[in-house]
Amino acid sequence: MRPSRRAPDELRAVSLERGVVKYAEGSCMVKFGDTHVLVTATLEERLPPWLKGQGRGWVTAEYGMLPRATLERTRREAASGKQGGRTVEIQRLIGRSLRAVFDLKKLGERTIQLDCDVLQADGGTRTASITGAYVA
Known part of the structure; x- marks a missing residue:
């Protein structure tokens, strides 16, 4: 038995809530059991210098855990x-x-910046962040 009392074949409770941050172009609060991650997506009219003029965009991410996560x-x-x-x-x-x-050509010469902030970590922060980033 796991510390959470879940059976070996039992999934964590999953919830995804979109639009939780007012000023971001996209956002998602992800909850995988007791792991909670807030993800925001920002669309920027800029590219890394090495990508300029290639007619495609870029997607990048930042990840961090709150001190008391x-x-x-x-x-x-x-x-x-x-x-x-x-x-x-x-x-x-x-x-x-x-x-x-992503079809980076359809994005044009723009960058999507994804910010993944772990509010509470109880395993699976990577997969929660990736899932939330996709939804945001």
Whole structure:
């Protein structure tokens, strides 16, 4: 039996709520059991310099956990001045996953910036972030 008392073949409760942030072009509150992730999507009229003039867009992501998203408080990575390897890996995974499902030519020369903020972490933050980013 898992600590959550779920059976081995039992899924976590899943909920996706769109439009939860007023000013973002897209947003989603994802809940996979006790894992909660807020994702916002911003459409920007800019591209990385190396993509300019190629007639296609870009999708990128930022990922972070609130200090009290886990059982014990962790320092914000911004306080140390650099991101950890885990954070960089997850950001790249989210960006690559979303670029694989977008037709970047239809996006035009624009960037979709996805911000994935883990409010509460109880496993599955990567998959929750990717799912929320797709919905946002």
